[in-house]
Amino acid sequence: MMEFLLFQESIQYQFYPHSRTCVKSDLHTPFQxxxxxxxxxxxxxxxxxxxxxxxxxxxxxxxxxxxxxxxxxxxxxxxxxxxxxxxxxxxxxxxxxxxSTYGITTGISDPTVFIPPAACSQLN
Known part of the structure; x- marks a missing residue:
């Protein structure tokens, strides 16, 4: 499972790659x-x-x-x-x-990793 937390929108997506399905729910956790x-x-x-x-x-x-x-x-x-x-x-x-954090790499080589997959964007 991959989880996408969109704090500004108060939405979270749980994406299941094996079935290419996505679950959308409200996000009640504040950004830390x-x-x-x-x-x-x-x-x-x-x-x-x-x-x-x-x-x-x-x-x-x-x-x-x-x-x-x-x-x-x-x-x-x-x-x-x-x-x-x-x-x-x-x-x-x-x-x-x-x-603990290991293998830190500074910078983001592929910022699209933060965009929920298409299966998630189809949910309202």
Whole structure:
């Protein structure tokens, strides 16, 4: 399944490539930008990966963020380019949850990947 979230239109499409079918529904989730929040506190800067040779590691900035629910979060962004590397947040029901990003490529080589397939555009 592929999911297309159109926040400005409050619509989401779920496209099933195997059957070439699409399901349209209302989107009630607000857009969450991937950014360092204004209430974040800088903790430290460090390298992720090796440092024995040039360009082996990635210099990152580590930030602490208090969510509105009182649960702590740790976010890690690259020092150069401010690329998201990891988000670590605490959930009372599950404990610490870690989301990491690998294989980041800057830029968009094919912006049409954000356009829902024709099967979805036929839905009203």
């Amino acid at each position: 930008p991937i950014a360092i929040p204004s209430n974040a506190t800088f903790l430290t800067q460090m390298y992720i990966g090796g440092t024995s040779g040039p360009q082996e590691g990635v210099l990152v900035n580590i930030w602490s963020v208090e969510t509105g629910h009182g649960n702590p979060s740790i976010i890690i962004f690259s020092a150069f380019g401010c690329l998201p590397m990891s988000v670590n947040y605490y959930c009372k029901e599950k404990g610490w949850i870690v989301e």
